[in-house]
Each structure stands twice: as C-alpha cells, then as structure tokens.
Amino acid sequence: MSETRYAVGIDLGTTHCALSYVDSEKSEGEDIVQALVPVPQLVTAGTVESLPLLPSFLYLPHQDEFRSSDLALPWGGDPSRIGGELARTQGTMTPIRLISSAKSWLCHPDVDRKAPILPAGAPDEVPQVSPFEASVHYLSHLRDAWNGLHPFAPLDRQEVTVTVPASFDPAARELTAEAARTVGIKHLVLLEEPQSALYSWVNDTKGDWRNQVRVGDVILVVDVGGGTTDLSLIAVTENEGALELTRVAVGEHILLGGDNMDLSLAYLLRKKLAQSGVELDRWQLQALTHGCRHAKESLLADPELELIPVVVPSRGSRLIGGSIRTELTREEVQTSLIEGFFPAVPAASRPAGRSRGALTQVGLPYAQDPAVTRHLAAFLGRQAGATEDLAGFVAQHPEASFLHPTAVLFNGGVFKADVLRQRVLEVLNQWLTAEDAPPARLLEAGDLDLAVARGAAFYAHARRHGGVRIRGGTSHTYYVGVESTMPAIPGMDPELQALCLVPFGLEEGSEPVAPPQEFGLVVGEPVRFRFFGSSVRREDEVGELLEEWLDEELEELEEIQTTLPTEERKKGEVVAVRLQAAVSEVGTLELTAIPVEPTDERWNVTFNTRGNGG
Numbered sequence: 066m067s068e069t070r071y072a073v074g075i076d077l078g079t080t081h082c083a084l085s086y087v088d089s090e091k092s093e094g095e096d097i098v099q100a101l102v103p104v105p106q107l108v109t110a111g112t113v114e115s116l117p118l119l120p121s122f123l124y125l126p127h128q129d130e131f132r133s134s135d136l137a138l139p140w141g142g143d144p145s146r147i148g149g150e151l152a153r154t155q156g157t158m159t160p161i162r163l164i165s166s167a168k169s170w171l172c173h174p175d176v177d178r179k180a181p182i183l184p185a186g187a188p189d190e191v192p193q194v195s196p197f198e199a200s201v202h203y204l205s206h207l208r209d210a211w212n213g214l215h216p217f218a219p220l221d222r223q224e225v226t227v228t229v230p231a232s233f234d235p236a237a238r239e240l241t242a243e244a245a246r247t248v249g250i251k252h253l254v255l256l257e258e259p260q261s262a263l264y265s266w267v268n269d270t271k272g273d274w275r276n277q278v279r280v281g282d283v284i285l286v287v288d289v290g291g292g293t294t295d296l297s298l299i300a301v302t303e304n305e306g307a308l309e310l311t312r313v314a315v316g317e318h319i320l321l322g323g324d325n326m327d328l329s330l331a332y333l334l335r336k337k338l339a340q341s342g343v344e345l346d347r348w349q350l351q352a353l354t355h356g357c358r359h360a361k362e363s364l365l366a367d368p369e370l371e372l373i374p375v376v377v378p379s380r381g382s383r384l385i386g387g388s389i390r391t392e393l394t395r396e397e398v399q400t401s402l403i404e405g406f407f408p409a410v411p412a413a414s415r416p417a418g419r420s421r422g423a424l425t426q427v428g429l430p431y432a433q434d435p436a437v438t439r440h441l442a443a444f445l446g447r448q449a450g451a452t453e454d455l456a457g458f459v460a461q462h463p464e465a466s467f468l469h470p471t472a473v474l475f476n477g478g479v480f481k482a483d484v485l486r487q488r489v490l491e492v493l494n495q496w497l498t499a500e501d502a503p504p505a506r507l508l509e510a511g512d513l514d515l516a517v518a519r520g521a522a523f524y525a526h527a528r529r530h531g532g533v534r535i536r537g538g539t540s541h542t543y544y545v546g547v548e549s550t551m552p553a554i555p556g557m558d559p560e561l562q563a564l565c566l567v568p569f570g571l572e573e574g575s576e577p578v579a580p581p582q583e584f585g586l587v588v589g590e591p592v593r594f595r596f597f598g599s600s601v602r603r604e605d606e607v608g609e610l611l612e613e614w615l616d617e618e619l620e621e622l623e624e625i626q627t628t629l630p631t632e633e634r635k636k637g638e639v640v641a642v643r644l645q646a647a648v649s650e651v652g653t654l655e656l657t658a659i660p661v662e663p664t665d666e667r668w669n670v671t672f673n674t675r676g677n678g679g
Contacts, residue, residue, distance in 0.1 A: 069252070070218055072529065074261070074521025075207060075227045077200065077241065079168045080291030080323060080478065081118040083518035084207050086223075087526040095272040095532075099522060101515060104210045106149030110135040116150060118514060119206060121291075123164040123199050124152035125184075125192050140209040145192070148206050153355070158378050160184075160351035162191055167199035169292040169320055169429050172230075172237035174623040200244040208248050221249040224529055226521040229652075230295045231257035231540060232318035234598065236623050238652035239671070255651045256524050258517050259286035259297035260312060260535050262476035262510065265520030267310075267533055269511045274533075275308050277508065278472060280457040283313075285470035285505065287441065287489060290477040294319040294437055296444045298468065299535060303457050311455065312537030314448040314468075314600060317620075319440055321432040323358070323479050326402055329435070330357040333401055334375060334391050343389055345377065353377045360393040361402075365482035371395050399484060407488045408436050412467050412496035415443045438492050442467065445496075447601050447617070454603075465500055474508040481513050538570040539648055542605050544619065545656065546595035547584060561595070563611040563619060566646040567654065569603040577647035577657070580608035584644065586658045586668065588629040589636040594670055596622040596654070607646075629658075629668045642668075 072087040084102040091098040103115035110131055124147040126136075133144040147155065156163030164183045171178055173196075181193035194202075204227075211220045227250075229241050238255055245253050256264075263286060267274045278284065282301040288294070296316030302309045331354040335345050345353060353375065360373035377389040416434035432440070445467035452458045452468065473490060480486050486507075494504040510516055527534060544563040564580060571578065597619045605611070611619075634640065642658040649655060658668040 069222060069224055069529070071215070071223045072522050072525035073211070073220065073223045073225045074518045074523070074525055075204070075225065075245075076258075076261075076515075076518035076521065077168065077203060077227055077229075078121055078290060078517070079166055079293060081120050081514065082203050082207060083118055083515050084211060085515065085518040085522040087522045089526055089530055092526060092530070097268055097523060097526065099268070099519060101518070102207075102211055102214060104149070104207065105139050105213070106206070107136060107138065107147060107151035108154075109151060113138060114150075119149050119203065119210075120153045121165070121167065121203055122152040122156055123148050123167070123183075123194070123202055124155045124159075125162045125164070125194070126155070127162070138209070139213055146194075146202060148202055157352050157355040157359075160355065161187055161348050163351075163355075164194065164199055166292050166324060166429065167196045167203075170196035171200055171240050172233055172318060173429060174234075174236065175430070178240060197240060197244060200241070201247050204244055204248045204250070208250070221251050224252045224254075224525045225250045226254050226256050226261075226525040226528075228256050228258045228261045228517050228521050230293050230318060231259050231297050231315035232293075232295060233652070234318070234622050235543075235648075235652055235654040235671075242651040242653070253651065254525065254528065256521050257295075257297065257312070257315065257540070258290075259288050259295055259315070259476065260299070260537070261517045261520035261524065262286055262288060263299055263310070263474060263520065263535065264523045264527075264533075265516040266474055266508055266510055268519065268523040278308070280308065282471045283452060283468065284310075284472045284474060284508065285445075285493075286474045286476060287480070288476040289322050289437060289479040291323040292320060294321045294432075294440060295477075296441060298448060298451060298470070299537075300452055300455055300458065302455055310533065310535040312535055312540070313451045313455070314444075315540040316440070316444045317600070319432050320429055321435060321437065321440065322477070323361075325431065325435055326406060326479070327354050327358040327361060329401055329405055330354075330361060330393060330398065333397060334393060338389065338391055345389075349377050349389070357393060361398055362478075362481075364393065364395045364398050365484075402482075402485065403488055406435050407438050407485060407492070409492050409495070410436065410438050410442060412442050412446070412499065414439050415446075416440055438489065441489070441493070442496070445470070451603070465502075467496065467500075469497055469500070469502045470505045471503070472508050473505050475510055476513055476516055478514055538572040538575075539567055539652075540569075541598040541600050542569045542602050543567040543646075543654055544597040544599070544605075544611070545644075546597065547610065560612075563597050563614065564644075565605045565607055565609040565611070566644070566656065567648055568605065568607055569599075571648055573648050573652055574650040575648070577645045578607045579643060579645045582608060582610070582643075583641050583661055584658075585639040586629065586642045587637060587639055588631045588634055588668070589638060591626065591628050594625040594627070594656070596624065598622050625670055627670065631666075640666075 074085045076083040088098045104119040136144040178196045278301045280303045284299045286297040298314040356375040372394040416439045448468045547562045549560040641661040645657040656670045
C-alpha cells in the first residue's frame with residue numbers, strides 16, 4: 066500500500082469541521098472515488114456516535130460535572146475538554162464554559178492568539194484556552210478519527226489540504242499551518258474555502274462543468290458560514306483550447322455570518338420574553354443564542370415546520386421546571402434574516418459605518434453593517450476592472466459600476482435555506498438588469514455542509530495526480546513600509562512609503578522575488594515592520610515604491626515588532642541591504658534582508674504566529 070494513497074481534505078470551519086478523502090489508487094481521470102470520514106464523538110455522557118460533521122465547539126466541564134468514564138472516546142481523550150456534539154449541547158445549558166468561533170479568534174490581529182482567552186469574558190473559576198489550542202483540539206480529533214479507520218495509512222503519511230477563508234492574511238494562515246503541524250500533519254497545503262467549494266462543484270459534475278461554463282464567464286462564489294462572509298471571483302479562461310479557471314479577486318475578511326443571525330434571533334426572542342415580564346442575563350442570552358441556532362436550522366431545513374420551542378435555563382428557583390420557554394416561528398426567522406441580512410439594496414450601496422465608543426470590551430471585530438448584500442455590492446464595485454487583462458474577456462461597458470458576474474455558486478451553511486439563495490440571486494440580477502447585463506445563472510451545489518471538505522480532498526488529489534486546477538496565486542499585492550529620512554520636526558513622524566514586495570497573483574511556493582533597490586536596515590535595537598495588502602492594485606510590480614495611496618487601496622496588516630540580532634555590529638547600526646520576498650505553499654510571507662557587502666549574515670522576518678519576527 067502506498068504511503069500517500071489517500072488525498073485528504075479537512076474543513077476546519079467556524080461552526081463545524083468535516084473530513085473527506087479521495088482514494089487515489091482507485092481513481093482515474095475524472096472518475097474520482099471519494100468518501101466522507103464519519104467522526105466519532107460524544108453525543109451524550111457515555112454515548113459515542115459517528116457523525117458526518119464535528120461541531121466546532123469546545124466545552125470545559127467542571128470537575129464534578131461528569132465522570133471521567135463518561136467522557137471516553139475510542140482513542141482515550143482528555144476529560145477536561147469536550148469537543149463536538151456534546152460540547153454544543155452542553156453549552157446551551159452552561160454557555161459560560163463553552164468555546165465557539167475559535168477560528169474567528171484565530172485571525173483576530175489585536176489579541177495574542179496563543180494566550181488563554183476563551184471563553185471570552187469567563188470568570189476566574191472557569192479554565193481558559195487559546196484560539197490556537199482550540200484549533201489544535203479539533204484537528205487532533207479529526208486526526209484520531211482518521212487513524213482509527215485507517216490504522217495502516219495514518220494521516221501523517223497522506224497528502225492533506227486544510228481550508229482557510231480566502232481573506233485570511235498571512236499571519237492567520239501561518240497559525241492554521243502551525244496547528245496542523247502540531248498534530249503531526251507533514252504533507253500540508255492550505256486552500257481557500259471558496260476555491261474548495263468550486264472544486265467540489267467541478268468534481269460533482271463528473272466532467273460536465275466544461276459544458277456548464279464558457280470562456281468569458283465570471284463565477285461569483287458567495288460563502289456565508291457560521292462566522293464569516295467570504296467572496297471570490299473566478300474567471301473561466303482558455304489555454305491552448307482547454308478551459309481554465311483563474312481566481313481574480315477575493316473580498317475582505319468580513320466577520321458576518323450565521324452567528325450574527327443567531328444572535329439577531331436571540332434578541333428578538335429576548336424582547337418577546339421581556340414583554341411577558343421575563344428578563345435574561347448575559348449568560349442566559351448566550352444560551353438563548355445557541356437555542357436559536359438549532360431552531361433556525363430546523364425551520365429552514367423543514368418547510369413543514371411552523372415553529373420550534375426554545376428553552377433557556379433559569380438562573381432562579383421560582384420558575385417551574387427550572388427553565389424559561391419561548392418559541393421561534395418560521396415567519397420570524399425569514400423576516401429577520403431576509404430583511405436584516407439580505408435586504409434589497411441598489412448596486413451603489415455600501416456598508417454603513419458608525420462612530421465607535423472610545424471604550425469597548427475585547428471581542429471579535431464584527432462587521433458593523435449586517436447586510437450581506439451591501440458588502441457584496443461593495444466587493445463587486447471595487448473589482449470593476451478585475452478581468453481587464455484576461456485573454457478572452459470582452460471589456461465591460463465603460464459605464465458599468467461593478468464587475469458583472471455571469472454565474473453564482475453558493476456555499477456555507479447559511480445557504481442551505483433556499484429562500485436566502487434566491488434572495489441573493491434576485492438582488493444581484495436586479496443590479497445586472499439595471500446595467501443592461503444578462504442575469505447570472507445559478508450553479509447547483511451539492512451538500513453545502515460538506516462541499517469544502519470534499520473540494521479540498523479533490524484538490525489534494527489533483528495536485529499530485531493531475532486534473533483541473535484553479536490558477537490564482539496570492540490574492541493581494543503585499544508591501545512593506547519604508548521610512549523616509551528627514552530632519553526631526555516636532556509632532557511629525559517621518560513620511561512612509563510602501564514598497565511592493567509581492568505582486569498580485571504570485572504563485573505560492575514559487576521562486577523568491579527581489580526589489581532592485583538598496584535599503585538601510587536597523588539592527589540591534591527594537592524596530593517594527595509595517596506591512597500592507599491590496600486587493601485592487603493589481604499592476605504594481607516588485608520594487609515599485611508608492612509615495613501616496615488612497616485609504617481604500619491599501620489595508621495595513623499586522624505589524625511585526627522585533628530586534629534583529631547582531632553579534633559584530635553596533636546597536637542601532639544601519640546596514641545596507643537588498644530585500645528578497647517569498648510566499649510559502651501555506652501562504653506565509655517571508656522577507657529576507659541580505660547585506661550588500663559580502664557576509665554570511667541574513668535577517669529573516671515572517672508573518673508568524675506571535676506578531677513578532679526574528
């Protein structure tokens with residue numbers, strides 16, 4: 066048996082994880098043999114079942130809450146941490162001990178993602194873990210599930226693709242890659258989730274995708290999951306008579322998804338309870354939110370259901386049964402979600418902002434505007450010229466205010482609801498009609514919960530054995546800040562220029578690129594590297610030095626604070642260097658400074674997991 070017989074795909078999702086694989090020995094051409102790995106997990110105390118999905122929830126039980134024997138998994142497990150279905154269920158009753166949305170915290174640039182900060186806001190008696198640890202826990206669980214079914218082909222010997230949001234910056238990608246390496250995954254590649262969803266669609270068509278799209282098509286992938294909204298544009302191009310797929314744009318990292326919708330429904334029910342004289346505290350609201358998630362999913366999945374009871378644990382003894390009961394109706398769900406999150410807006414609309422309070426609690430940087438359709442309008446407007454340089458594409462009318470998609474693929478658990486898919490398509494086609502463009506057609510997706518894992522496995526197989534590939538490379542152009550030399554002026558910092566290090570579309574894992582200029586590098590004392598990214602400046606070349614740019618053109622990324630070591634130089638010495646930049650296969654930006662004078666010295670700076678370099 067080949068050690069790399071299987072191509073494995075892991076969807077490390079915000080609300081659930083999934084594990085799929087392709088048996089490469091039994092697959093040939095477009096006849097792909099693919100399967101899902103059922104994941105053993107606790108569903109109640111003492112009961113283990115194998116389910117298609119592993120909910121991305123981690124529960125930290127009180128030492129007296131369960132017997133250790135009731136929390137055993139087939140491979141043992143850690144009784145101080147419960148993951149999966151039981152964690153989600155238990156968290157509805159005791160949300161103070163539940164960790165959710167670890168993936169969103171993993172990409173939060175303003176916190177130490179290796180520090181024990183979750184559950185956020187938990188009192189001192191509740192143990193806490195880091196977002197990184199939570200991610201490692203889910204990956205460990207999936208690894209053990211795989212190894213239990215494939216003891217002679219363990220995961221560390223397989224080709225593994227782990228998915229990340231397209232909008233993840235290099236630091237968040239590196240965190241994900243490190244978590245995978247921590248559990249022993251050796252042959253690792255990261256893949257953007259919208260691309261993975263499209264790979265799944267391609268595989269599901271069994272070769273017929275070439276008849277469903279044509280050269281000049283622009284496929285819009287709208288992926289709304291539990292915690293994020295991810296937008297991508299993939300063009301259909303041609304190379305020597307064969308169709309190709311090219312990713313031409315990705316959206317910003319938008320913390321807006323099913324979690325927001327659950328919370329919206331929870332506030333709706335809290336208002337109903339308040340009208341009947343029942344007030345909820347913070348933790349009860351969390352429990353109500355988890356209850357709304359289950360009720361929402363049930364109502365949207367079953368058109369025969371008109372309402373679902375929602376139960377909240379009581380904090381007092383005066384209520385009969387120790388719980389508070391209410392109900393969520395189908396009409397409330399549809400009205401709240403459609404009008405609140407998918408309103409019919411014009412193509413010129415943009416997400417609304419608001420003045421923020423000077424003081425705020427530490428939490429996730431959620432999108433201020435809940436309207437997915439406004440974020441979509443802004444994304445398409447920014448990318449109006451994204452296909453101008455692609456062969457086979459007809460230039461859009463000069464008065465077009467946004468890039469016109471010709472096809473739409475939906476992904477993410479939110480779009481399991483047909484009413485929400487139809488609403489987005491309806492709004493998009495209204496925009497297209499207003500600019501005399503043909504309506505976008507719908508590409509029918511398979512199981513939206515499993516598409517990302519299935520697409521990742523298909524991609525892992527295609528990388529090794531050949532098959533359709535989505536071209537694209539880096540989704541942003543990357544820059545490093547260069548300070549200008551100037552005399553000291555009270556109250557004024559030196560002017561900052563932005564040096565293009567990595568051009569748009571550079572393939573991950575390709576040869577390093579080097580700006581032609583020489584720069585001065587400060588060594589031996591604390592310094593900071595400021596990095597920037599742009600999804601709209603596509604023409605900038607390596608070495609281009611920007612003196613001015615619009616706020617919407619460049620986004621400042623996580624800076625790196627470090628002291629570049631030196632043994633033979635003076636503290637604060639400025640060394641003449643040339644720069645070299647590379648993007649690893651997992652999307653990490655690596656910057657190397659090489660002295661102009663011949664020497665063995667090298668200084669390396671990467672977007673690493675702690676926000677400091679070395």
